[in-house]
Amino acid sequence: MIEVKGLTKRYRDRAAIEGLSFELEEGDILGFLGPNGAGKTTTMRVLAGFLPATSGSAKVAGFDVFEQPLEVKRRLGYLPEQPPLYPDMTVGSYLRFCAEVKGIASKGLKAEIDRVARLTRVDDVLGRVIANLSKGYRQRVGLAQAIIGSPPVLILDEPTVGLDPLQIIEVRDLVRDLAASGKHTIILSTHILQEVTELCRKVLVIKSGKLVDFDTIEGLRSRHVDGKELSLEEIYLRLIDPTGELRHRPAEGATPAPQTPNADAGSAESAPQSAGAPSPEPAPAGAGAETTSSDGEPPTKAAAN
Amino acid sequence: MRNVVAIAKKELNIYFTTPIAYAMFAVMTLLLSYVFAGYLNAFSKLSLEANVNPQIAEYLNATDMIVYPLVVFGGVFVVFIVPFLSMRLIAEEKRQKTFELLMTSPLRPVEIVLGKYLGGVAIMGVAVLIALLFPAILQLFAGSAGTGGSGGIEWRTTLLGFFGLFLWSSAAMAIGMFVSSLTSSQAVSAIVSLLVLLLMWLASWGAMATDGALSEVMNWLSAQRHLHGFARGVFDLKDLAYYLSWIVLGLFLTHRAIEAHRWA
Ligand SMILES: Nc1ncnc2c1ncn2[C@@H]1O[C@H](COP(=O)(O)OP(=O)(O)OP(=O)(O)O)[C@@H](O)[C@H]1O
Ligand SMILES: [Mg+2]
Numbered sequence: 106m107i108e109v110k111g112l113t114k115r116y117r118d119r120a121a122i123e124g125l126s127f128e129l130e131e132g133d134i135l136g137f138l139g140p141n142g143a144g145k146t147t148t149m150r151v152l153a154g155f156l157p158a159t160s161g162s163a164k165v166a167g168f169d170v171f172e173q174p175l176e177v178k179r180r181l182g183y184l185p186e187q188p189p190l191y192p193d194m195t196v197g198s199y200l201r202f203c204a205e206v207k208g209i210a211s212k213g214l215k216a217e218i219d220r221v222a223r224l225t226r227v228d229d230v231l232g233r234v235i236a237n238l239s240k241g242y243r244q245r246v247g248l249a250q251a252i253i254g255s256p257p258v259l260i261l262d263e264p265t266v267g268l269d270p271l272q273i274i275e276v277r278d279l280v281r282d283l284a285a286s287g288k289h290t291i292i293l294s295t296h297i298l299q300e301v302t303e304l305c306r307k308v309l310v311i312k313s314g315k316l317v318d319f320d321t322i323e324g325l326r327s328r329h330v331d332g333k334e335l336s337l338e339e340i341y342l343r344l345i346d347p348t349g350e351l352r353h354r355p356a357e358g359a360t361p362a363p364q365t366p367n368a369d370a371g372s373a374e375s376a377p378q379s380a381g382a383p384s385p386e387p388a389p390a391g392a393g394a395e396t397t398s399s400d401g402e403p404p405t406k407a408a409a410n
Numbered sequence: 411m412r413n414v415v416a417i418a419k420k421e422l423n424i425y426f427t428t429p430i431a432y433a434m435f436a437v438m439t440l441l442l443s444y445v446f447a448g449y450l451n452a453f454s455k456l457s458l459e460a461n462v463n464p465q466i467a468e469y470l471n472a473t474d475m476i477v478y479p480l481v482v483f484g485g486v487f488v489v490f491i492v493p494f495l496s497m498r499l500i501a502e503e504k505r506q507k508t509f510e511l512l513m514t515s516p517l518r519p520v521e522i523v524l525g526k527y528l529g530g531v532a533i534m535g536v537a538v539l540i541a542l543l544f545p546a547i548l549q550l551f552a553g554s555a556g557t558g559g560s561g562g563i564e565w566r567t568t569l570l571g572f573f574g575l576f577l578w579s580s581a582a583m584a585i586g587m588f589v590s591s592l593t594s595s596q597a598v599s600a601i602v603s604l605l606v607l608l609l610m611w612l613a614s615w616g617a618m619a620t621d622g623a624l625s626e627v628m629n630w631l632s633a634q635r636h637l638h639g640f641a642r643g644v645f646d647l648k649d650l651a652y653y654l655s656w657i658v659l660g661l662f663l664t665h666r667a668i669e670a671h672r673w674a
Binding site for chain 1: 412413416417419420423424427428506507508509510511512513514515516517518672
């Protein structure tokens with residue numbers, strides 16, 4: 106359904122993504138992970154046909170994004186990082202506009218707008234001006250726009266940002282329902298790893314524009330065993346920061362375990378680890394990463410220096 | 411075509427939910443009333459004199475004395491108002507990130523350009539229709555007063571004049587839209603378009619200050635000079651071609667600017 110080969114996007118001389126390749130089958134739900142500035146948004150923009158790639162190719166639903174952009178766009182729902190809303194329009198007229206330009210037949214227009222409005226719970230604000238909505242509601246309107254017309258491919262850039270906990274759950278349920286139908290291929294970027302565990306079958310991690318790992322969640326788990334089963338968070342932190350130097354580690358002993366060599370990525374970054382990154386007493390990684398997420402403790406780095 | 415209409419509708423929706431269209435209509439009506447009253451006053455004074463001096467009556471003509479200057483004044487108004495309508499057309503989409511929505515919807519760049527342009531031109535069409543109320547009022551007034559026995563105004567000349575005004579608005583809108591496609595700042599867009607339109611309007615002054623070929627070029631470039639023809643009730647294909655050229659050029663360049671985004 107989605108086929109990316111050697112995709113590179115440069116902004117002048119700086120590469121935002123470099124040589125990215127992956128493939129998704131129909132019905133795949135991909136969790137797209139990476140630190141800030143890794144190139145997630147850039148990748149999604151290229152796939153959605155908003156940005157041209159510098160080199161490489163991308164196919165969506167069998168059509169080349171650069172050669173047959175209209176065919177791709179007809180099959181694609183896209184929620185950009187910043188929801189693309191016209192502040193002066195009402196929610197209803199905005200969704201109507203989106204439905205029209207997406208080529209929904211005039212007959213079914215009203216029904217389709219009602220459907221997506223109900224799904225994203227914006228049916229009670231259809232008459233309100235977008236500028237006056239809260240951030241969470243604006244995000245939902247953006248999401249409603251993306252799923253209008255049930256496109257087979259959905260690209261959602263941090264869809265749950267700014268939502269309240271209840272709404273986050275509802276959006277997850279929504280994505281899950283879309284996923285359950287097996288007819289949608291979804292790429293979802295997020296910084297909430299729990300979301301990925303709950304929703305996605307596959308995970309793609311990038312860092313500084315380069316692919317770090319791409320596998321099913323089970324695949325990742327089976328490659329990153331360390332005495333016990335690791336959580337996705339622990340795996341993610343290892344992939345992104347194999348040496349542990351970026352992380353604020355708790356002072357008392359809990360550090361990431363020695364490197365597990367991993368197949369297709371991170372091997373370059375694992376080199377400096379032996380060179381001299383401070384790694385006091387190797388401890389079971391399970392405990393280490395568990396505490397990593399709490400920011401309260403003083404970082405080892407600071408303590409060591 | 412459906413996409414073009416959808417975009418045009420959206421543009422009009424935004425023009426009319428924000429104060430911008432209403433503000434423009436209000437300012438225009440106010441200014442035109444003021445100017446209209448001035449010309450009307452001068453005209454009625456002359457009509458009084460015509461009662462004692464029949465020679466004046468021969469030159470007395472409501473169309474020449476009121477409608478013609480009204481159209482020319484309308485042309486100046488276009489220079490100052492169109493930039494504030496065209497500034498948002500594309501710049502706003504970029505600033506608001508809604509450009510991303512347009513560019514990832516199954517729309518051809520040409521549909522985006524035409525839709526936006528239609529929306530902008532429709533607003534100016536409404537403005538010209540409102541301005542046409544002034545000659546209509548004059549018709550009522552002149553008809554009932556029966557001044558000079560002319561029985562009101564010459565509608566052919568009047569309509570041609572307002573058609574010229576609409577052409578000039580449309581050309582200005584096309585140029586303004588192109589400028590708007592070059593920036594994400596509405597302020598920059600407005601200022602640059604205003605300067606360009608002002609230069610076009612005043613090119614005939616340049617023609618007066620120069621001579622030879624340069625003067626000819628300036629004269630040809632002058633939006634004002636081409637409007638005069640229409641306002642006098644003379645239909646010249648050259649004047650029509652002048653405005654159409656600007657429209658086509660503006661649309662073409664805007665299209666290029668949007669296409670270029672795909673290769674940026
Ligand atoms: N228009 C641009 N011009 C220049 N550089 C850009 C531009 N847009 C993005 N970049 C750079 O490209 C890199 C990738 O950015 P991108 O927005 O794709 O990251 P991201 O993974 O989405 O990050 P986040 O998690 O913060 O959303 C960053 O280094 C960013 O500074
Ligand atoms: Mg991003």
